[in-house]
Amino acid sequence: MTAPASLPARRSARQTLAAVWLAFAVLLATVLLPATPAAAHDELIGSDPAAGSAVETLPAALTLTFSAEIAPDEGASEIQVTDAAGTTLNDGAPVVEGTTLTQALAGTASDEVTVLWKVVSSDGHPISGEFSFTVTAPPAPSPTESASPTPTTEPTPTAEPTVTPVESTTPEPVTTEPAASATPWIIGGVVVLLLVAAAVAYLIVSRARRTRPGARDGSDAAAGR
Numbered sequence: 001m002t003a004p005a006s007l008p009a010r011r012s013a014r015q016t017l018a019a020v021w022l023a024f025a026v027l028l029a030t031v032l033l034p035a036t037p038a039a040a041h042d043e044l045i046g047s048d049p050a051a052g053s054a055v056e057t058l059p060a061a062l063t064l065t066f067s068a069e070i071a072p073d074e075g076a077s078e079i080q081v082t083d084a085a086g087t088t089l090n091d092g093a094p095v096v097e098g099t100t101l102t103q104a105l106a107g108t109a110s111d112e113v114t115v116l117w118k119v120v121s122s123d124g125h126p127i128s129g130e131f132s133f134t135v136t137a138p139p140a141p142s143p144t145e146s147a148s149p150t151p152t153t154e155p156t157p158t159a160e161p162t163v164t165p166v167e168s169t170t171p172e173p174v175t176t177e178p179a180a181s182a183t184p185w186i187i188g189g190v191v192v193l194l195l196v197a198a199a200v201a202y203l204i205v206s207r208a209r210r211t212r213p214g215a216r217d218g219s220d221a222a223a224g225r
Helices: 003-039 183-224
Strands: 044-048 061-066 078-082 095-097 100-104 111-120 126-135
Touching (some): 061 078, 061 111
Antiparallel strands (some): 061 100, 078 111, 111 126
């Protein structure tokens, strides 16, 4: 009459094992889910003029290119272009078209030009950065009064001006450091959780096996009668 008593024990062991695996799944989801949005932000992938490049004259416009479309809302994008003396070179508001941001420029500049930018990424988060390029042409000379020529008996030959070619440097590509990978930490957490689940399952199965001999003896005794 003791044989039916083993059914509740088996059912209880199965329910306990199912609860352990459910807890394991919840812990695994807790470890994996926070690591997924780490690389969601967009980034600047190029500009014209390029960062670190040298140009002969200030271009009519500056163009920034991003890895995804940026927010086109008014005021969402900000950019400031200044020369070496700190003079602003912006001409009007920036224009957003898909993945590009264009800022019209005005004035003259020489030496280093600094660009500060801030936009709203496609995931809704603001991103910003800074870079510079160089204008190699010297500023236009200020007009001066020409001196009256001194009469001479013989014309004095003048040396022909020499033209020195300006070497243009190759634009350096904009590089970004990849975010540190969280894969080793995730794999380690999964291995630890698997070991814990295996140990709990082994204890449950061992406890269930200990209860079987008593139940089997009772059933044999009932059969002998």
